[in-house]
Amino acid sequence: MKKITTLLLVSTFLVQCSTVPITGRKRLDLVSDAQALPASFAQYKGFIEKNKISKNTKETKEIKEVGKRISEAVDRFMRANNMSKEADAYRWEFNLIEDKTVNAWCMPGGKVVFYTGILPICENEDGIAAVMGHEVAHAFARHGQERMSQAMAQQGLSLAVAYGTRNDENSKIWNLVYGVGSQVGMLAYSRTHESEADKLGLIFMIMAGYNGEEAAQVWVRMSKRTGKSSQPEFLSTHPSNESRIQTLKAYLPEATALAKKFNATPIVK
Template identity: 70%
Template structure:
């Protein structure tokens, strides 16, 4: 099994780590924006052609207005932190889709969709800002690119196991392949939960930077929990943290998010006055 260890270690030695701004989390990402964004924009365009854009002008305008305010806050942050090229790569767009699904998402490059089904959970403008901040944070932290990178590393790990067990019995190969499959899948789920918590925290910072009430972020998940009616899979088998843990984490992180947003906004205002 030394071959497995050597190959996997070699791969990780050549993979560069970067840091997610604000949270400081180290991430492995070797998928460039140039590789991802053209496909992301094309997929978003096709999605809009194949799905019904809501004709509810009031809700649609709210989505666009909140999206504009939060994306402007993110843009200011990136430009103030030497991320100008990255800021220029975003092509922000916000649309409301007529669909009862309780969901919203943001593709790499700033293409956002809300479904009408999530609007009762948002309940108000601050709730929309909480969900918007969370989804925009996924794109900001490059979670999509990181998942692609993790998927490629998972494939390489599978190849390493196959090479390392090539001279073993079929039974041994099956045991190792099963162990790797279960372990890597649980690892990917853990990464997904990490991304969700990070997006919660970044989104909280961004919505406060944009002038919204951060207290509503936890309340969105209170309403989400009430709608779920207590039905949930075990956390270890879930792509998302439990509603209860998200509510508590958002409430605990609120003072930190407020402090960070206040410091940044004060710094930005001082720069404008100079």
């Protein structure tokens, strides 16, 4: 009986897969936008209320304008590729938070935060676009929902929970994502997301009219700022700076060709 149950679960997980647009990677897809996005939007709202939004109007305007252009490029791609329903689910929002942390992130559904501490690494508008493209790509590829699905599979949760609609069940799924990030077993999976977001982000920033060469330069500057990692790459949730630089440089010609192919409406910078 136990073996039959296991086989049924494995079969269901195999069936409940979808494909990441553009990259073609198969992803586990047990969590719908209807389950994930309300929790995402609520958490983002709470974060914005509790943290200090930058009063630098110039920098804030730049973050919002770059975000708008890149999200519009993504929206254009989705609507041209039979993904209008998915595109309608996004609620794009871009905020700059006064914080020295060198970071930026995007939650499911398109809620993006930049910390002022990352702006010197970005250095210019194209650098901001490189980071923005990467973060927007996480939302586009539904990495958050995939992490929830993976967490559910690892925890052996029932399919009833997977498809539950009650708030407490949704919260349980959401919280699982943030309980497994430090486990070594999840790290390689996270690196897959990071590498995929690097490539997709490069395409999106070029589609939006930005200089794709700057994506690798952001990581050159990051490397100078942080130095080499003190731990091996296989124990990191992110690829090493050197690895990212090499990957972005090597992928630039293909990203440029894909951006040209997807960009039905050219944008003049």
